Amino acid sequence: MSTPALEIKQVSKVFIKKERAKRFLNTKKEKVVALSGISMSVSRREIFGVLGPNGSGKSTLIRLLSTLLLPDSGTIHIFGHDVEKEPFAVKRLINRVSVDAAFFKKFSPLENLAYAARLYGMPIRQAREKMRKIMLRLGLKEETFTSPMENMSRGMQQKVAVARGFLTSPTLLLLDEPTTGLDPYSKRDVQAFVREIREAHRATILLTTHDMEEADRLCDRIAIIDEGKIIALDTPQGLKRSVSRRNGQDATLEDVFIELTGKKMEEKEQDK
Amino acid sequence: MNPFMKEMRVAYAFIERNINLIKRYWGWEVVWLIYSLVNSLAVTYIGAGMEKITGQTLDTQYLITYLLVGTLIWSYLSVIFYSISEMIAWERWEGTIEYTFMAPVSRATHLVGTTLFAIIYGILRTLVILIIVASFFNLDLAGANLPGAVLLLLAGSVSFVGLGIVAAVLPLLYPERGAQMTNAAAAILLLISGVYYPVETLPAWLQVVSSASPATYVIKGMRGCLLHGQSTRSLLSIVFILIAAGTAVIMVGLFIFGRVERYAKRTGRLKRSG
Numbered sequence A: 001m002s003t004p005a006l007e008i009k010q011v012s013k014v015f016i017k018k019e020r021a022k023r024f025l026n027t028k029k030e031k032v033v034a035l036s037g038i039s040m041s042v043s044r045r046e047i048f049g050v051l052g053p054n055g056s057g058k059s060t061l062i063r064l065l066s067t068l069l070l071p072d073s074g075t076i077h078i079f080g081h082d083v084e085k086e087p088f089a090v091k092r093l094i095n096r097v098s099v100d101a102a103f104f105k106k107f108s109p110l111e112n113l114a115y116a117a118r119l120y121g122m123p124i125r126q127a128r129e130k131m132r133k134i135m136l137r138l139g140l141k142e143e144t145f146t147s148p149m150e151n152m153s154r155g156m157q158q159k160v161a162v163a164r165g166f167l168t169s170p171t172l173l174l175l176d177e178p179t180t181g182l183d184p185y186s187k188r189d190v191q192a193f194v195r196e197i198r199e200a201h202r203a204t205i206l207l208t209t210h211d212m213e214e215a216d217r218l219c220d221r222i223a224i225i226d227e228g229k230i231i232a233l234d235t236p237q238g239l240k241r242s243v244s245r246r247n248g249q250d251a252t253l254e255d256v257f258i259e260l261t262g263k264k265m266e267e268k269e270q271d272k
Numbered sequence B: 001m002n003p004f005m006k007e008m009r010v011a012y013a014f015i016e017r018n019i020n021l022i023k024r025y026w027g028w029e030v031v032w033l034i035y036s037l038v039n040s041l042a043v044t045y046i047g048a049g050m051e052k053i054t055g056q057t058l059d060t061q062y063l064i065t066y067l068l069v070g071t072l073i074w075s076y077l078s079v080i081f082y083s084i085s086e087m088i089a090w091e092r093w094e095g096t097i098e099y100t101f102m103a104p105v106s107r108a109t110h111l112v113g114t115t116l117f118a119i120i121y122g123i124l125r126t127l128v129i130l131i132i133v134a135s136f137f138n139l140d141l142a143g144a145n146l147p148g149a150v151l152l153l154l155a156g157s158v159s160f161v162g163l164g165i166v167a168a169v170l171p172l173l174y175p176e177r178g179a180q181m182t183n184a185a186a187a188i189l190l191l192i193s194g195v196y197y198p199v200e201t202l203p204a205w206l207q208v209v210s211s212a213s214p215a216t217y218v219i220k221g222m223r224g225c226l227l228h229g230q231s232t233r234s235l236l237s238i239v240f241i242l243i244a245a246g247t248a249v250i251m252v253g254l255f256i257f258g259r260v261e262r263y264a265k266r267t268g269r270l271k272r273s274g
Ligand SMILES: Nc1ncnc2c1ncn2[C@@H]1O[C@H](COP(=O)(O)OP(=O)(O)O)[C@@H](O)[C@H]1O
Pocket: A015, A016, A017, A032, A033, A034, A052, A053, A054, A055, A056, A057, A058, A059, A060, A061, B267, B268, B269, B271, B272, B273, B274
């Protein structure tokens, strides 16, 4: 058997939040358990979904995989490379798209992508061609390529972010809520592109979302995560079957979530 | 392609990015240039006005050149210091820091790119200020040792690169206050390095501190070259010390940076939640 694309064992992450008290030099410290004992394995060329409400630890997990955070305990291997001990080997294999399209606001998409391409040591001429191709494929218009990012809509910016993530041909692409806040059309473009990446290229994709429908449509397997713990992990069909067997009718992922937590996902988010 | 050329190509990412930043934020650039220029002029006029201030006959020409050398060298060194210390602050401000830290780029390569840019930019900027300020006063650099001055300036850049790396750590540790702390550090260097007056004027304890600032040696040597035509040969020991000390500061700086980067990744300070 070949090494899995991603292997996570017993990973935990706690943040210390400092709350500035009124008195000078007297700060209260509060522990936030973002992830607690996460284990999972993702096979090559799988689209793996991490579904959970806001604050459940999805972004923290993605940051641990991208070497931007170090785990408190547990290990993470990406194609056999330990994220903590071999960060460079890992960095060459991955890229990430986050919810907030993080760019130099005054730069054009081409300038932002050229910066990324150079950081990854890509020959710039080839990279330029590839950028255009990907952006056109994502439905961006040629005339937007050279105007400042700050003039673009959120949906367009997010498409440029997806283009940046895919530009370096990562073997593991980490998508952190890539469609959150997008209009339905942009959302569909991005989702279609995600499926295409997996089919036309040999990429493994880890995608987080709080959109049940998106998880159901895109993912081969889904881990449902709540308060930093995986509460279920199966194929979409498997997850739904586990509930419908008891109710006798077609279940949705929402039903699965309610069954497992006793609450709707939105209620969970309002609690936060 | 050999590994060195590969790294240099990656380093170019930071040069191109910084050039683009200047192009896009040219308004700030102009404002900052005017600020430095006016500052240099104001300081140099103190020298020009000294006879009127004291009512005595003085070598005004010497005073003008003395102050001008101080203000220009300081302007150059602080550009190096700020350009490097801002390599993190900019990315934090734009929100791109996670993407840069995620890329397979060593901090050394990051630094080489940033430094090359800083030196070229610092030299060009200082030349512009020099040309304009010189047109206000009649400078006499007839007996000056210009090649020696350039050598000294480049040697001095090395230590300021090192200090810049140490300062670059601050925005990683203190997302909000980091930038102001860098300003405070620069102001302290200005006070203790004898930029506008001989360090001997300072209280004894500050003189001790001043001997730890690389700028003290650069500025003293520059005055030797430009005002007294000191020979390059006699500067070599200072040049050597500046390069050696500068290299040590860079090494220590990179070490501290590595530790702080790790700390930031442990505690989640690279970026707030999102
Ligand atoms: N860098 C950080 N510093 C402090 N707390 C954080 C940080 N990142 C995340 N958290 C906290 O950890 C929890 C999980 O956050 P996150 O992983 O962003 O969840 P999600 O992406 O599922 O919305 C939240 O309570 C959040 O406030």
